[in-house]
Amino acid sequence: MTAAHQHPELDKDIVRKHDSPMRSYMVLAIGVAALLLGWLFGRQAPGSWLTAYLVGFVYALTLALGGLFFTLLHHACRASWAVSVRRLAEAAGATLPLFLPLFVPIALGYRRIYAWTNPQNANPAMQELLAHKAPYLNGPWFLTRSVIYLLIWAWMGWWFWRRSVGEDDTPDPAVARRLRTISAPALVVFALTINFAAIDWIMSLAPSWFSTMVGVYFFAGIAPAGFALVAVPAVILRRRGVLSGAVTDEHLHDLGKMLFAWIVFWGYIAFSQFMLIWYANIPEETKWYATRLNGTWLDVTVALAFAHFILPFFFLLSRKTKRNGVTLAAAAIWMLLAHLLDVFWLIAPSTPDGAGGPIGLALTVLGFAAIFFGAFALAARRAALVPLGDPRLQESLEFETV
Amino acid sequence: MERSSSPYGLLARFRGPEPLLTAARALRDAGFKNWDTHTPFPVHGMDDAMGLKPSRVPLFVLVLGLGGAAAGMLLQWWVSVRAYPLTISGKPFFSWPAFVPIMFEVGVLGGATGAVLGFLGLSKLPRHHHELFSSAAFEHVTDDGFFVSIEASDPQFDADVTPEMLRRLGAVDVETVMTEEST
Numbered sequence: 001m002t003a004a005h006q007h008p009e010l011d012k013d014i015v016r017k018h019d020s021p022m023r024s025y026m027v028l029a030i031g032v033a034a035l036l037l038g039w040l041f042g043r044q045a046p047g048s049w050l051t052a053y054l055v056g057f058v059y060a061l062t063l064a065l066g067g068l069f070f071t072l073l074h075h076a077c078r079a080s081w082a083v084s085v086r087r088l089a090e091a092a093g094a095t096l097p098l099f100l101p102l103f104v105p106i107a108l109g110y111r112r113i114y115a116w117t118n119p120q121n122a123n124p125a126m127q128e129l130l131a132h133k134a135p136y137l138n139g140p141w142f143l144t145r146s147v148i149y150l151l152i153w154a155w156m157g158w159w160f161w162r163r164s165v166g167e168d169d170t171p172d173p174a175v176a177r178r179l180r181t182i183s184a185p186a187l188v189v190f191a192l193t194i195n196f197a198a199i200d201w202i203m204s205l206a207p208s209w210f211s212t213m214v215g216v217y218f219f220a221g222i223a224p225a226g227f228a229l230v231a232v233p234a235v236i237l238r239r240r241g242v243l244s245g246a247v248t249d250e251h252l253h254d255l256g257k258m259l260f261a262w263i264v265f266w267g268y269i270a271f272s273q274f275m276l277i278w279y280a281n282i283p284e285e286t287k288w289y290a291t292r293l294n295g296t297w298l299d300v301t302v303a304l305a306f307a308h309f310i311l312p313f314f315f316l317l318s319r320k321t322k323r324n325g326v327t328l329a330a331a332a333i334w335m336l337l338a339h340l341l342d343v344f345w346l347i348a349p350s351t352p353d354g355a356g357g358p359i360g361l362a363l364t365v366l367g368f369a370a371i372f373f374g375a376f377a378l379a380a381r382r383a384a385l386v387p388l389g390d391p392r393l394q395e396s397l398e399f400e401t402v
Numbered sequence: 403m404e405r406s407s408s409p410y411g412l413l414a415r416f417r418g419p420e421p422l423l424t425a426a427r428a429l430r431d432a433g434f435k436n437w438d439t440h441t442p443f444p445v446h447g448m449d450d451a452m453g454l455k456p457s458r459v460p461l462f463v464l465v466l467g468l469g470g471a472a473a474g475m476l477l478q479w480w481v482s483v484r485a486y487p488l489t490i491s492g493k494p495f496f497s498w499p500a501f502v503p504i505m506f507e508v509g510v511l512g513g514a515t516g517a518v519l520g521f522l523g524l525s526k527l528p529r530h531h532h533e534l535f536s537s538a539a540f541e542h543v544t545d546d547g548f549f550v551s552i553e554a555s556d557p558q559f560d561a562d563v564t565p566e567m568l569r570r571l572g573a574v575d576v577e578t579v580m581t582e583e584s585t
Contacts, residue, residue, distance in 0.1 A: 275502065
């Protein structure tokens with residue numbers, strides 16, 4: 001038998017056994033500490049601090065949403081290849097309830113960064129525009145919508161994780177069917193909620209600006225983040241021997257192919273939005289890009305195009321880099337950082353005070369990342385690392401890319 | 403015009419994909435070079451069992467794709483800057499964002515052409531005839547036949563020993579396929 005034909009043996013005890021969760025709690029504690037430290041650092045300039053907080057919040061939230069999207073997508077298309085890595089995505093989605101309490105500072109201080117909340121400070125033309133948009137863009141309705149999105153995601157993330165975990169000890173094909181049936185309408189709800197969330201939290205930062213593509217752009221950042229988020233722990237846990245029976249080169253190859261495809265999708269969406277606005281050259285639309293294509297922001301924009309599309313595109317083009325754990329994990333970590341740059345680029349240039357100094361911003365973003373990854377690791381420790389009860393698990397273990 | 407006949411090679415039929423995989427591994431390990439397997443459907447693991455090197459088609463796609471993209475951009479630059487410079491809504495002559503979609507399309511065209519022509523070229527297609535088509539048994543290859551063919555040009559080929567070897571590997575039927583050449 002050749003290597004490619006040897007199917008790994010899944011040791012059900014190894015994927016169930018977890019070491020002490022102490023380190024995950026420590027990461028979580030570091031996250032909370034960094035967040036508090038960032039606040040101490042930034043409280044002199046609450047506008048900048050809140051901008052940094054929004055960057056960190058949206059970053060961590062989109063990672064969790066990436067996990068949820070991974071789960072929903074593979075249930076909906078009944079993908080058997082992804083079963084052996086799906087629990088990692090489910091665990092990332094299970095952290096979504098955490099973002100309800102984390103939203104509180106934004107709910108308390110959003111007036112400092114969303115210019116439409118203070119129409120009296122705007123020029124007459126802008127005031128007229130804001131009065132026109134007021135039925136949608138007003139404080140109570142903005143907060144209500146935000147809480148609705150967060151509640152829906154929290155429920156979806158928790159439910160899809162809980163149901164899958166419940167199947168581990170008592171395999172039941174009916175559960176897999178149920179998850180599949182619910183995943184299709186859940187994807188529709190997911191698409192609508194992230195679209196409106198992008199409009200509310202990101203597009204409305206520049207209240208005169210509008211782009212019908214902003215929701216898709218937001219999604220185009222979430223999707224590669226989700227696949228990168230699954231690829232990194234899959235490679236690490238495989239090298240440690242925990243998932244060596246569950247994750248093969250074939251799984252890495254497919255994760256790499258999907259990551260590559262979403263990177264191309266992001267490039268396509270990002271360029272399409274830019275080109276349409278640039279070509280039509282309507283002032284209220286181009287203003288948003290004019291901010292990002294002048295001065296220091298131009299450097300960030302160019303860096304983003306290279307970091308999020310051009311470099312990873314050529315790096316992941318080869319079959320070898322996708323099938324090798326080290327290169328795939330390196331590309332995935334790179335994409336997780338590029339996604340952070342993307343979120344920063346979306347938010348910071350549009351806020352009145354910017355994101356403040358680098359130390360406060362770094363502390364806040366680090367805080368959010370540590371809270372998310374700590375919670376992610378804790379959720380992963382709560383159950384087996386592989387959905388043992390999924391009827392397609394064996395199919396996934398034997399999967400081969402042709 | 404005279405016709406001369408010489409052996410093209412051997413065609414061995416196997417019972418199914420598993421015996422074929424075993425035979426392929428043995429032939430690979432025995433060092434055969436000019437041989438192939440023929441099955442009604444793709445058999446998982448056959449590339450490895452045969453010791454096939456990765457296809458070179460992606461190289462054609464990469465070179466022609468990048469070449470096409472570069473040519474697409476160059477053409478638009480030449481048209482808009484050199485040959486027919488026109489001012490359109492006050493934009494510069496070399497308005498590269500507007501040229502990207504066409505650059506992309508020409509790149510895709512080049513890549514797709516590279517895939518098709520590279521595949522045809524490397525497979526030595528199209529051709530009117532193949533020696534194996536003269537075998538009646540070979541018609542089963544689109545139905546229930548699993549075959550190994552070894553060309554007589556293979557350095558390891560031996561008209562006396564190789565048929566025995568194939569039988570030992572589980573071939574149910576071994577026949578010699580002749581080639582006809584007009585001289």
